[in-house]
Amino acid sequence: QVQLQESGPGLVKPSETLSLTCTVSGDSITSYYWSWIRQPAGKRLEWIGRIHASGNNNYHPSLKSRVTMSVDTSRNQVSLMLRSVAAADTAMYYCARDQRVIVPAEVGMPYFYYYMDVWGKGTTVTVSS
Amino acid sequence: EIVLTQSPDTLSLSPGERATLFCRASQTVGSGYLAWFQHKPGQAPRLLIYGTSSRATGIPDRFSGSGSGTDFTLTVSRLEPEDFAVYFCQQYGSSPNTFGQGTKLEIK
Numbered sequence: 001q002v003q004l005q006e007s008g009p010g011l012v013k014p015s016e017t018l019s020l021t022c023t024v025s026g027d028s029i030t031s032y033y034w035s036w037i038r039q040p041a042g043k044r045l046e047w048i049g050r051i052h053a054s055g056n057n058n059y060h061p062s063l064k065s066r067v068t069m070s071v072d073t074s075r076n077q078v079s080l081m082l083r084s085v086a087a088a089d090t091a092m093y094y095c096a097r098d099q100r101v102i103v104p105a106e107v108g109m110p111y112f113y114y115y116m117d118v119w120g121k122g123t124t125v126t127v128s129s
Numbered sequence: 130e131i132v133l134t135q136s137p138d139t140l141s142l143s144p145g146e147r148a149t150l151f152c153r154a155s156q157t158v159g160s161g162y163l164a165w166f167q168h169k170p171g172q173a174p175r176l177l178i179y180g181t182s183s184r185a186t187g188i189p190d191r192f193s194g195s196g197s198g199t200d201f202t203l204t205v206s207r208l209e210p211e212d213f214a215v216y217f218c219q220q221y222g223s224s225p226n227t228f229g230q231g232t233k234l235e236i237k
Contacts, residue, residue, distance in 0.1 A: 004173070035226075045217065045228040060225045094174070101180075103160070115164045115221045117185060119173040 002027040004095050004120035011126050012089075018082040018125055022095030029053055029071060033098035034078040035116055036069065038091040046091075050098055050114060051078065085127045094122040131156055131220050133229035141237040148205040150232045152218035157198050159222030165194055165203045168231075169214045177216075178203065210236075 008020035022034065033056075036048040049059035051069040059067045068081045078095060096116035103111040132155040142148055152163065161181040168174040176185040178194035181201060191206040205212055213236050218229040 037228075044230045045219075047226040047228070058224065096174075099179075101162070113160070113162050113221050114226070115162070115176070115179045115219070117176045117179070119166075119175075121171065121173045 002097060002118050004097065004118060006093060006095050006120045006123040008093075008123060008125070010124055011128060012085050013129050014086055014127055015084055018080070018085050018089060018127070020080045020093055020095075020123060020125070022078040022080075022120060024076045024078070024097075027097070029076045029078065030073055033100060033114055034069075034071070035096045035098050035114070036078075036080045037094045037096060037116070037119075038089075039094070039122075040088070040091040045094075048080065048082075048093075087127050090125065090127045092122045092124050095120045130225050131158065131223055131227050133218055133220060133227055135216075135218060135229035135232045137232060138230070139233045139235060141235050142208055143237045144208050144210055146208050148203075148208055148212070148234055150203040150216055150234070152196075152201045152203070152229050154199040154201070154220060158201070158220045161197055162220060162222035163194075163196070163201050164219045164221065165192075166217050166219065167212075167214045168217065174217075205234075208234075 003025045005023045012018045030053040033050045033052045035050040039045045051057040053071045066083045070079045097118040098114040099117045101113040134153045136151045165178040166174045182194045215231045217231040
């Protein structure tokens with residue numbers, strides 16, 4: 001049974017870099033894409049981005065300039081870095097496993113769609129001096 | 130990006146009753162790629178439904194999903210005590226993936 005556990009500093013200073021790790025147990029990290037999602041208190045969930053062990057990634061356009069995700073296959077971990085944080089980045093952060101749906105195209109590359117089938121419990125990050 | 134609006138914000142029902150939750154999209158959700166999740170405090174969100182109507186592994190058949198285009202529904206046919214939680218929808222038919230604001234299903 002796959003389990004995901006987010007970890008990292010609960011408090012980050014403004015303008016610094018938020019760094020979180022998602023440790024995956026019960027499954028190989030190389031077989032899937034992995035997403036990060038966040039939820040500020042009282043607001044809806046926001047997808048941050050996803051990454052594969054191959055390095056393929058896709059980030060939310062509004063966060064793309066500040067986000068880097070990476071995969072450590074030796075530790076079965078996925079990492080998130082968010083640079084130049086501000087109070088608006090205060091949130092619960094989740095990692096999730098993506099299931100991929102492949103839809104053949106009439107011409108060219110197929111289309112790929114991803115839904116999140118297993119989530120971690122999340123970790124709270126507060127941005128404050 | 131697609132905005133998902135769920136209704137109602139809060140639904141008060143008793144065990145044994147039927148719950149109907151709605152998720153409306155600001156534009157057509159491609160190929161019906163809409164999922165529903167259950168979330169309880171301190172727990173990981175749990176996938177219930179994907180692709181509008183496919184139940185995830187281990188999900189009881191009292192949970193069902195339907196809809197198309199911009200309007201989607203999650204139905205819990207007969208509420209059990211453990212079903213009281215927050216439910217949210219998510220579309221993955223276009224990028225960026227987006228989520229609804231959630232519906233809290235509470236005990237009446």
